[in-house]
Amino acid sequence: xxxxxxxxxxxHARSRAxxxxxxxxxxxxxxxxxxxFVIFGVFGLFPLLYTAWVSLHDWDLAGDAxxxxxxxYADLFADPDFWNAVVNTLGMFVLATVPQLLLALVVxxxxxxxxxxxxxxxxxxxxxxxxxxxxxxxxxxxxFDRDAGMANGLLALLGVDPxxxxxxxxxxxxxxxxxxxxxxxxxNALIFLAAMQSVPRDVYEAAAIDGASKxxxxxxxxxxxxxxxxxxxxxISTIGGMxxxxxxxxxxxxxxxxxxxxLRQFQTVAMYMFEKAFRDFDYGYGSAVAWMIFLLxxxxxxxNFLVTRRAR
Amino acid sequence: MRNSGPLxxxxxxxxxxxxxxxxxxxxxxxxxxxxxxxDWPPPLTPGGNLGENVTRxxxxxxxxxxxxxxxxxxxxxxxxxxxxxxxxxxxxAFAKLRFRGRNALLLVILAxxxxxxxxxxxxxxxxxxxxxxxxxxxxxxxxxLVSAFGVFLMRQYAERAVPDELVEAxxxxxxxxxxxxxxxxxxxxxxxxxxxxxxTFMGTWNEFLWPLAVLEADNPTVQFSLSQLSSTYYTDYxxxxxxxxxxxxxxxxxxxxxxxxxxxxxxxGAVKA
Numbered sequence: 001x002x003x004x005x006x007x008x009x010x011x012h013a014r015s016r017a018x019x020x021x022x023x024x025x026x027x028x029x030x031x032x033x034x035x036x037f038v039i040f041g042v043f044g045l046f047p048l049l050y051t052a053w054v055s056l057h058d059w060d061l062a063g064d065a066x067x068x069x070x071x072x073y074a075d076l077f078a079d080p081d082f083w084n085a086v087v088n089t090l091g092m093f094v095l096a097t098v099p100q101l102l103l104a105l106v107v108x109x110x111x112x113x114x115x116x117x118x119x120x121x122x123x124x125x126x127x128x129x130x131x132x133x134x135x136x137x138x139x140x141x142x143x144f145d146r147d148a149g150m151a152n153g154l155l156a157l158l159g160v161d162p163x164x165x166x167x168x169x170x171x172x173x174x175x176x177x178x179x180x181x182x183x184x185x186x187x188n189a190l191i192f193l194a195a196m197q198s199v200p201r202d203v204y205e206a207a208a209i210d211g212a213s214k215x216x217x218x219x220x221x222x223x224x225x226x227x228x229x230x231x232x233x234x235x236i237s238t239i240g241g242m243x244x245x246x247x248x249x250x251x252x253x254x255x256x257x258x259x260x261x262x263l264r265q266f267q268t269v270a271m272y273m274f275e276k277a278f279r280d281f282d283y284g285y286g287s288a289v290a291w292m293i294f295l296l297x298x299x300x301x302x303x304n305f306l307v308t309r310r311a312r
Numbered sequence: 313m314r315n316s317g318p319l320x321x322x323x324x325x326x327x328x329x330x331x332x333x334x335x336x337x338x339x340x341x342x343x344x345x346x347x348x349x350x351d352w353p354p355p356l357t358p359g360g361n362l363g364e365n366v367t368r369x370x371x372x373x374x375x376x377x378x379x380x381x382x383x384x385x386x387x388x389x390x391x392x393x394x395x396x397x398x399x400x401x402x403x404x405a406f407a408k409l410r411f412r413g414r415n416a417l418l419l420v421i422l423a424x425x426x427x428x429x430x431x432x433x434x435x436x437x438x439x440x441x442x443x444x445x446x447x448x449x450x451x452x453x454x455x456x457l458v459s460a461f462g463v464f465l466m467r468q469y470a471e472r473a474v475p476d477e478l479v480e481a482x483x484x485x486x487x488x489x490x491x492x493x494x495x496x497x498x499x500x501x502x503x504x505x506x507x508x509x510x511x512t513f514m515g516t517w518n519e520f521l522w523p524l525a526v527l528e529a530d531n532p533t534v535q536f537s538l539s540q541l542s543s544t545y546y547t548d549y550x551x552x553x554x555x556x557x558x559x560x561x562x563x564x565x566x567x568x569x570x571x572x573x574x575x576x577x578x579x580x581g582a583v584k585a
Contacts, residue, residue: 148350
């Protein structure tokens, strides 16, 4: 009797342990991903989807003033300030990205040789990524200052008159592109370097035997073989470029900061969204701008993808 | 392959000089008096005014620089610990555990990684208004306690770094699933977690747009303080530059200490992509 009781309770304990461990086995995965999905769902996914809903409403500080369908988008398409911001964004994107990726290719191929102090060089080119965008904006604002800036000092050495960098489209775009390039060239170079290191050496040896010069090898072998990495950086740069915000904002300084200069000469789409939503409190219109940024990213990522894939 | 010639070194040194010069210039101006800024030729050696500039910086009206530093430190540390923990947990589950709906859930994460965060910023702000979190520090912490990129990264890492046999063996030994994660998986994930932690810390410390939207000048993060300085004191370069220097210093220290891991993380991520 005593024995069988003991035996029974042992079986009971075992089956309870079995149940627990089965619960553990089935339930744990969900428990493990749950914190992520709860926080991500509330603060990440929901706002993303809700933006679409808000963009279809007349919505301001007082709240939702009713469904207006696509009226915000219709207004947006007729809004010259919006198109000005689109042109500025695209202009700065091209002006920044093309030299940036070319420079990164050159730096990467230099780093891809047998070098002493390799870590020193790699860390040196990567150093800019550590600084915040706000810091970059502040330092380069000084460098591109009209009266006290180093850029104008250098130009004076060449006999060029001082440039009022903030005053015109071309000069402000150029200054802002320099900031972007300074921060990201090293990062892209490291990505190219990683890809270059996976290119087999014997391909180059064969080409060298055939008498191909270093430069021919670079365009004929390296560039085509690291095309996936180039594609990756082009897409990343597109996403970043279409969202350009902080550099022009800080470059602007003072009262006209969010409008990108007195004549909106360097206002980007992201700045325009911010102006509409957080200065004019027109949330509906701001949300429509947000969707247009997304559309820009998709369209240009696609265009770049196709162009880069075809280019040889 | 033979060793590279002097031309390669020279070109690389020029590239390094270009990439480090603005940081050096930041340091020089931060240690100078305001009246030398704009001199030509520009001063290229540090001066003795750093202490005075920093004192002025912390006393600068409306910038609340000290509070910005403290706020950013709290936010960055909290977010980093949380992201590393929860993303490792979820990454482990996605890589090594079998459950219904796994692939669908993973697909949701991957899809949202492609969409810029800026897109959701207006509803996110509305949520903060509903919660009464405007101008409060939790507004820049809670939404970022997890990251889709982090889950993806840790899943990739766990796939390679944690052998299935190790998980099986621990289970046979009677370890609970969380016990397996804590005692077996987490130690194996440490290098990946270090890279994720470094990037998360840098990202949170440098975050600009969202604090600007949800906080106000009396309760800023450090980048917000910097933007205050640059809009209020934009002719006082030494003040702005010493602020920028101090705001960048923690990251420079992290970078010098963990540079190799950061480079490894970027290069590894690139090969995967």
